[in-house]
Amino acid sequence: MDPRSEVVLRQQDYLTGAVLFVNAPCDELHTELPPQINAQFWTWNYNEFLYFQNQNTHIHFGTQLPESEFEQAVIFVPKSKELLNYVLHNVLSRLKPGASIFLVGEKKGGVERAAKQLQPYGSTIKLDSARHCQMWQLISILQPELKPLESWVQEYSVSTPKGDLSICALPGVFSQNKLDVGTAVLLPYLSQVTSGKIADFGCGAGVISAYLAKLNPKNRIFSLDVDAFALASTQLTFEKNNLLPEQLEIKAVSGIEDAPLFLHAIVSNPPFHQGIHTDYNASENLCKTSRRHLKSGGELWIVANRFLNYPILIEQSFGQCSTKADQQGFKVLFASTQKNLKEQR
Incomplete structure (x- = not known):
């Protein structure tokens, strides 16, 4: 116990x-x-x-x-x-x-x-x-009047080639006060992500989800997280930026195994904390098993600390893994499933 x-x-x-x-x-x-x-x-x-x-x-x-x-x-x-x-x-x-x-x-x-x-x-x-x-x-000694959830938001701005995004982060959500370095390293590469049905695994305050939605109004974004405050933050971020509500589907998940199937892409700044403890299980499982949630030709985009062994895990699953960037202690990793012959015709 x-x-x-x-x-x-x-x-x-x-x-x-x-x-x-x-x-x-x-x-x-x-x-x-x-x-x-x-x-x-x-x-x-x-x-x-x-x-x-x-x-x-x-x-x-x-x-x-x-x-x-x-x-x-x-x-x-x-x-x-x-x-x-x-x-x-x-x-x-x-x-x-x-x-x-x-x-x-x-x-x-x-x-x-x-x-x-x-x-x-x-x-x-x-x-x-x-x-x-x-x-x-x-x-x-007192009974305060309940404040609405929105009043607890920390708001900050993120500059993108498509204009500024207003990020709404609730208490306890990763990177509550400012954009984290890993996501900042990843953002310039999101314009290369294939369009379509995209999952943001470990969505946090919704920076990645919101930018992917802004890049292409036809993108359907599945924002996935274990934390109810993260999911609520992403919802608030979408509303704050007047993004189309039909672009977003929010889902509480225990891990990547709960993600939808036949995705065009999975994008993630994967989580590695559980409370005060470090826990790499969710992110390692993402590297090992995300392939089964991608359609043929689907893409995996991950940003992670350069010392982690994610490239090896991704290679074991996808057969290859390329490094798109290596800066400020982070790597942007990319892999894709092979298109089958029927889809290539």
């Missing part, structure tokens, strides 16, 4: 009634809770949603709180300070003053910093410090 969950169980006497567990780890916590706790879970990670769903747990996926009532909340500290502010605001908006919110996290995950974010909302006390984790209790 995750050590954060072990700390929660050590302090289970503080929990009672309907309790909302936010951003909880995928472990056995839900099976170990005492009967006086009516537990429900909220996650914005699609992989975690699938885990809890398979465990027949009361689970909600999305950027908004579940509609069902709760009397207390246990928040597992997210990586992003801004995302924790969003979560706290939303949870407090649903609880009456005097209610308890519990914060639990790893010391290396910034739980002590996160505990300071509780202070404006009431009195706080450290309940436990064990397993390299801490658990804090907030007794709230």
Whole structure:
């Protein structure tokens, strides 16, 4: 069991009634809770949603709180300070003053910093410090009025040959405040991507998706991500730039295996973080298995840190991989499936 969950169980006497567990780890916590706790879970990670769903747990996926009532909340500290502010605001908006919110996290995950974010909302006390984790209790003194999701957007501009794009990034989304270096290296090559049915895997705030849509109004963009806040950001980015809504299809995915079939192209600045931990599984699977989602003659475009072994993985799947750019620590990699003879005629 995750050590954060072990700390929660050590302090289970503080929990009672309907309790909302936010951003909880995928472990056995839900099976170990005492009967006086009516537990429900909220996650914005699609992989975690699938885990809890398979465990027949009361689970909600999305950027908004579940509609069902709760009397207390246990928040597992997210990586992003801004995302924790969003979560706290939303949870407090649903609880009456005097209610308890519990914060639990790893010391290396910034739980002590996160505990300071509780202070404006009431009195706080450290309940436990064990397993390299801490658990804090907030007794709230206020109930803020819920702010709409759009009010949490960080907006910035990206220059392209087709004009500036306004990017809308919600809390916790990759590259929330400015364009990341990898995507900046990739952008000049997007005009070379074949037109048609294109998947943006790990769409983030929608920079790649929006530019591909702007390059050709006939492009159909499938924006894929594990994170509900990323998917919502991409939707907001499309709306902000007045792009055709029929060009965009947003889909929560656990990995590239959930992508549509018969794509003309897959474009990605692939993700490699899961919470505070580095995880290359999703991006390595993209290199190994994306071919099966491409039609004959379909293309794979990836930007990645130059030290990663993606070219080898792509070559093993596609038979070839070319480097279109190598700058600022990133490589733009390209591969394509072979057209069959019938399609060449």
